[in-house]
Amino acid sequence: MQSVLIADDEPSMRLLVHVTIESDDYTVSEAANGDEAWEMIKRDKPSLVILDIQMPGRTGLEILGSIRSDPSLKSTKVILLTAKALGAELEEGMTAAADFFLTKPFSPLDLLTRVEEALRL
Amino acid sequence: MVPGGPGADSLSRTGLAAPAARPPAERDRSLRRAADAKLLLAAMLVESSDDAIIGMTRESVITTWNRAAQRLYGYTADEAIGKNIAFLLPPDRLDEIDGVQKRMETAEGAQHRETKRIHKDGRLIDVAIAVSAIRDLAGNVIGISARTRDITERKRTDAVTAEMAAIVDSSNDAIIGKTLDGIITTWNRGAEGVYGYTAVEMVGKSISLLVPKERPDEVKEIIAGMLAMDARTKHFETQRICKDGRRIDVSLTVSPIRDSDGTIVGASSVARDTTKHNVMAAALKASELRSVLAVSRAKDEMVSLVSHELRTPLASLLGFTELLYSRDFSDEKRRQYLGVMLREGRRLTDLINDVLHIQRLEAGHQTLSLAPADLEALIQRAVVAAGEDVERPIEVNSSPSLPLVMVDTDAILQVLANFLSNARKYSPDGGAIRVSTHLNGAMIEIDVQDHGLGLPEEALPKVFATFYRVESGDRRLIKGTGLGLAINRRIVEAHGGQVGAYSGGPGQGSRFQFTLPAIQDSPKVADVLIIEDDTGFARMLQEQFVARGMTTVRTADAETAQRLLKEGMKPRAVVTDLVLPGVQGEEFLTKLGADPVIAAVPVLVLTVKNLAPAEISALEKAGVTAVLPKEAGASLTAVSLITEALVPKVTS
Numbered sequence: 001m002q003s004v005l006i007a008d009d010e011p012s013m014r015l016l017v018h019v020t021i022e023s024d025d026y027t028v029s030e031a032a033n034g035d036e037a038w039e040m041i042k043r044d045k046p047s048l049v050i051l052d053i054q055m056p057g058r059t060g061l062e063i064l065g066s067i068r069s070d071p072s073l074k075s076t077k078v079i080l081l082t083a084k085a086l087g088a089e090l091e092e093g094m095t096a097a098a099d100f101f102l103t104k105p106f107s108p109l110d111l112l113t114r115v116e117e118a119l120r121l
Numbered sequence: 122m123v124p125g126g127p128g129a130d131s132l133s134r135t136g137l138a139a140p141a142a143r144p145p146a147e148r149d150r151s152l153r154r155a156a157d158a159k160l161l162l163a164a165m166l167v168e169s170s171d172d173a174i175i176g177m178t179r180e181s182v183i184t185t186w187n188r189a190a191q192r193l194y195g196y197t198a199d200e201a202i203g204k205n206i207a208f209l210l211p212p213d214r215l216d217e218i219d220g221v222q223k224r225m226e227t228a229e230g231a232q233h234r235e236t237k238r239i240h241k242d243g244r245l246i247d248v249a250i251a252v253s254a255i256r257d258l259a260g261n262v263i264g265i266s267a268r269t270r271d272i273t274e275r276k277r278t279d280a281v282t283a284e285m286a287a288i289v290d291s292s293n294d295a296i297i298g299k300t301l302d303g304i305i306t307t308w309n310r311g312a313e314g315v316y317g318y319t320a321v322e323m324v325g326k327s328i329s330l331l332v333p334k335e336r337p338d339e340v341k342e343i344i345a346g347m348l349a350m351d352a353r354t355k356h357f358e359t360q361r362i363c364k365d366g367r368r369i370d371v372s373l374t375v376s377p378i379r380d381s382d383g384t385i386v387g388a389s390s391v392a393r394d395t396t397k398h399n400v401m402a403a404a405l406k407a408s409e410l411r412s413v414l415a416v417s418r419a420k421d422e423m424v425s426l427v428s429h430e431l432r433t434p435l436a437s438l439l440g441f442t443e444l445l446y447s448r449d450f451s452d453e454k455r456r457q458y459l460g461v462m463l464r465e466g467r468r469l470t471d472l473i474n475d476v477l478h479i480q481r482l483e484a485g486h487q488t489l490s491l492a493p494a495d496l497e498a499l500i501q502r503a504v505v506a507a508g509e510d511v512e513r514p515i516e517v518n519s520s521p522s523l524p525l526v527m528v529d530t531d532a533i534l535q536v537l538a539n540f541l542s543n544a545r546k547y548s549p550d551g552g553a554i555r556v557s558t559h560l561n562g563a564m565i566e567i568d569v570q571d572h573g574l575g576l577p578e579e580a581l582p583k584v585f586a587t588f589y590r591v592e593s594g595d596r597r598l599i600k601g602t603g604l605g606l607a608i609n610r611r612i613v614e615a616h617g618g619q620v621g622a623y624s625g626g627p628g629q630g631s632r633f634q635f636t637l638p639a640i641q642d643s644p645k646v647a648d649v650l651i652i653e654d655d656t657g658f659a660r661m662l663q664e665q666f667v668a669r670g671m672t673t674v675r676t677a678d679a680e681t682a683q684r685l686l687k688e689g690m691k692p693r694a695v696v697t698d699l700v701l702p703g704v705q706g707e708e709f710l711t712k713l714g715a716d717p718v719i720a721a722v723p724v725l726v727l728t729v730k731n732l733a734p735a736e737i738s739a740l741e742k743a744g745v746t747a748v749l750p751k752e753a754g755a756s757l758t759a760v761s762l763i764t765e766a767l768v769p770k771v772t773s
Binding site: 012015019083103104105107 | 428429432433434435436437438439440441443444447454458461464465
């Protein structure tokens with residue numbers, strides 16, 4: 001079965017994303033900071049990671065870079081959630097490296113569509 | 122007071138004083154002889170006075186007019202007597218007559234004022250007037266006397282002197298007065314600009330401080346040259362040393378200062394900085410540009426931070442709204458999500474309020490409404506507002522008999538609320554929070570100590586910065602805008618105090634301190650004591666009293682008012698609200714009624730409460746003069762009631 005990891009330091013955001021994408025077709029787990037997220041990614045190799053950019057510990061962008069440079073994670077899909085607080089250039093470059101990116105506030109139904117696309121459901 | 126008692130009018134027409142009571146005929150005659158002799162002497166003195174002395178009835182009709190009055194105004198006694206004094210007043214000053222008459226009944230001694238009057242030939246003259254009441258033997262006011270002096274010449278000299286001083290002060294040139302020994306006696310603002318020293322630093326010092334070492338005798342030579350020529354020296358070029366050690370080129374002119382006999386008693390010099398400062402100017406421009414850029418960068422950062430901080434709660438709020446709108450959930454889930462939305466909505470509101478608040482503070486738009494306040498009462502109120510938390514109880518350890526502080530109570534309550542809520546927030550495992558105060562010199566220190574997460578050393582200097590948040594695992598779940606402490610710092614600094622953060626390190630708890638200047642002498646004198654927690658309404662009341670020439674002291678709570686009264690304040694009227702923070706108006710008034718000082722003065726209640734007749738009579742029993750509903754126009758009614766009661770006693 002496919003699996004999705006939600007990495008966000010805001011509990012209310014994790015809850016929102018979790019409720020939005022809950023499905024019998026895949027499992028959903030959560031990480032509350034960047035370091036925890038990276039451990040879980042290496043261990044569980046989730047099919048999709050929904051990554052908040054601004055997190056304590058490793059940032060979402062650092063994790064994205066690590067995923068893209070790790071051959072064992074070649075098939076991992078990434079959806080970036082941004083609150084647009086970074087340099088525009090940096091953000092553009094990194095979002096290009098992601099499969100999708102959504103700006104907060106985002107539409108949950110939109111997110112669900114992206115998730116289903118990423119998992120080819 | 123007997124305004125216009127029987128016979129007063131007929132007596133005043135003659136301008137003569139006579140006893141109001143009727144003693145036996147014999148005594149009456151001898152008293153009258155003595156009075157006549159006194160009157161004769163008085164009349165001679167009046168006639169020979171250099172000041173214009175004018176006698177009037179209570180209604181300001183002229184009854185006597187001495188020779189000096191004729192010289193001053195140009196009218197003869199025949200022309201003036203019988204007319205109302207109003208013909209001497211410029212039309213825009215006619216209300217002066219009213220003012221004089223109103224105050225006449227109770228004024229002790231003369232009322233003085235400087236004003237303008239009209240001469241017979243139409244020109245305005247500047248005059249100083251002393252007005253006093255003429256009383257009969259029983260003390261009834263039967264007339265008015267006005268002693269008037271021409272101050273046109275003095276006014277003109279004053280104006281010229283002020284103008285000269287202003288010119289000297291506004292000059293960019295350094296204008297310095299000194300004695301013949303070279304001791305500096307005056308130092309204008311231009312001198313501050315050119316040399317960098319302030320007047321306080323330089324007056325009394327020798328001018329040789331400014332002279333380069335290789336020219337030790339220059340000052341002596343300049344002064345000797347000036348004395349020899351008995352006139353102003355020509356421009357000459359030399360050099361001077363500034364406070365910061367810079368050497369500048371100056372063009373100097375020295376003139377003699379003479380006393381009224383013409384003797385030279387000192388020298389004044391005008392120096393212009395002629396240093397080629399193109400390099401300096403360029404550097405200055407660059408640094409100005411840099412600082413403009415820095416400000417705009419800081420603004421950009423602020424905008425970016427704010428937008429990030431706003432987006433996260435907004436994302437939850439909108440996200441859950443959309444989910445609830447498009448899907449069906451169980452009641453339990455729906456309640457859970459609505460709970461999240463409510464929290465995030467509140468967080469968003471807090472954030473917006475904080476951002477706006479900090480903006481106002483930074484732009485200097487937030488004006489503090491300062492009033493004396495009892496710090497202990499404020500702390501108690503903040504503790505009550507913080508609410509119960511059995512795991513994080515707040516203990517207050519106040520040092521006894523602290524002086525009052527001069528603060529904006531709303532702002533300081535917010536500072537306390539922020540510190541208290543932080544202390545609880547960062548104590549996830551509970552623990553008591555201790556608030557303590559003590560006097561340290563002229564400042565009162567307020568400490569908020571918790572037993573929570575503590576702060577790493579490197580965070581201590583940064584915690585008061587805008588949007589700074591300590592990042593560590595145990596804090597991750599604790600929400601905050603990163604603005605609370607930044608707001609506290611600005612508020613405290615605006616009061617002339619300082620903030621500080623202390624911690625033994627992570628796990629060791631934190632101590633936040635702020636200081637406020639103590640009031641050295643609590644105010645003792647005021648016409649009206651106002652107890653009102655609504656700052657806007659209080660300010661309006663104060664302005665209206667002040668406009669009527671009365672002084673006010675306002676407190677935002679009854680506790681502070683009680684402190685002021687205990688410390689010896691004697692107001693001549695009290696205006697109080699009933700709904701107050703802490704001790705309520707009713708309780709305060711009951712205590713107040715027992716105070717003999719207050720029992721004798723008018724006490725007004727302004728309230729939004731709808732009082733039953735029984736409640737009103739209870740208040741009246743407690744010594745309240747009147748109860749007014751707090752609505753549009755109430756302040757005016759209150760002010761005129763108090764004014765009526767007080768104005769005759771208010772001396773200008």
